[in-house]
Amino acid sequence: MKNELLNIKTEQQFTKNALNVFKHQFKNNKVYRSFCDLLYVHPSDITKIEDIPFLPIQFFKSRKVLSSLEEIDEVFTSSGTTGSVTSKHYVTDVSLYEESYLKGFHHFYGDIKEYVVLALLPNYLERKGSSLVYMVNDLIQKSENIHSGFYLNNLDDLAQKLVKLDNEGQKILLIGVSFALLDLVEKHNFNLKNTIVMETGGMKGRRKELIRNELHMLLQNGFNVNEIHSEYGMTELLSQGYSKGNGIFETPPWMKILTRDTEDALTVLEKGKTGGINVIDLANYNSCSFIATQDLGKVHENNTFEIIGRFDNSDIRGCNLMVL
Known part of the structure; x- marks a missing residue:
């Protein structure tokens, strides 16, 4: 079944x-x-x-x-604040999760091998229990591109790479937490033509919380793109909804x-x-x-x-x- x-x-x-x-x-x-x-x-x-x-x-x-x-394959945990109780999602068949996010991405965006995946997220070792990091880490591997990777602590290198690859016509998925995307556009200027900018939420005390319209306007202006994409997922789910703009999400079938x-x-x-x-x-x-x-x-x-x-x-x- x-x-x-x-x-x-x-x-x-x-x-x-x-x-x-x-x-x-x-x-x-x-x-x-x-x-x-x-x-x-x-x-x-x-x-x-x-x-x-x-x-x-x-x-x-x-x-x-x-x-x-x-047997449990993976335990995904939410990123609670210090001292708070976190959610735990016990996953007995992680291949079902992998099939779900790969089919989901393909459903909305096509073949992952066409993209360079640039992640403004903690890397896999820094945030072992995150289902989002697990997914993005796998998308990076599946893209089979030497430029794909995690860049949360390396904004200058990321900016240089992003501009160069985008100018060369390479399709790029730039996926990251909101505060890191804002940090990036405050430090660098962009005029992107071939990049999907996707925010996954998350200020987590790093910045003042913004309503979505404010956040997206800042990012649209900062990256000079028409739309900001979003991912709707959580620790307790093994599927994601995606928005290609205006905060309107769709789900896979x-x-x-x-x-x-x-x-x-x-x-x-x-x-x-x-x-x-x-x-x-x-x-x-x-x-x-x-x-x-x-x-x-x-x-x-x-x-x-x-x-x-x-x-x-x-x-x-x-x-x-x-x-x-």
């Missing part, structure tokens, strides 16, 4: 697979089963994806969320975004209304594919979505089942 999950072509296939994954995780995931039991939900009650319970993402901080008895009522976490909203972001990620076959995040956003009629902000802890309602 796992082989089918990332080969979905139609809405009907997605629904069928999602309902099957729900049954599998209800049966094999103790944490998720306990959560469903508290809600008095059983697979026999579920006929459409909107009825599936979404596990609050905070469970990844306090429980081992697993639907498999296989095996991932779907729904929104829930902020007052009633079990109610799924119709499209166009702002609510809590629920994610279905079928690549999470061995953990939990149905996650209620702490992001606020809205889904548009064409299934694109945007992120508007985050719940603060006082805003998170309907998660009083955390006593599990």
Whole structure:
């Protein structure tokens, strides 16, 4: 069944697979089963994806969320502030993650071998448990280009390389955390023609938080590009959404975004209304594919979505089942 999950072509296939994954995780995931039991939900009650319970993402901080008895391949951890409890995503089949992000990148951007990948991120050894760094490290390897690499602590070399390669007509993916991209444009001038600039969020106390429009305007002006791309992913997911501009994200065919009522976490909203972001990620076959995040956003009629902000802890309602 796992082989089918990332080969979905139609809405009907997605629904069928999602309902099957729900049954599998209800049966094999103790944490998720306990959560469903508290809600008095059983697979026999579920006929459409909107009825599936979404596990609050905070469970990844306090429980081992697993639907498999296989050995753990990787443990991805969130980058919490000092002293805070981090999320842990136990991955029993890391090849599923690799297939998901490679197919996802290809779906939106084409063959990774056409790109030089320049990363403004901590390198693999500096941030071992990061799923984002794992992905970018692999994209760097898969690009098979000698110029691809991590440049977070080497902005001058990066700027020189970026200008030279871009002028030569080389397709470039410049991917990085927001504060590092801002550092780069404050130190150097650019006029890029062949580069995708992709921010992955993250000021992490390094700079004042900016709203997306402000950040993107600064980066657009700094790199002299029309659009800033974004990646929507998290420790608890094995798939990513991508935005090619204006903060409007799309998902690959095996991932779907729904929104829930902020007052009633079990109610799924119709499209166009702002609510809590629920994610279905079928690549999470061995953990939990149905996650209620702490992001606020809205889904548009064409299934694109945007992120508007985050719940603060006082805003998170309907998660009083955390006593599990």
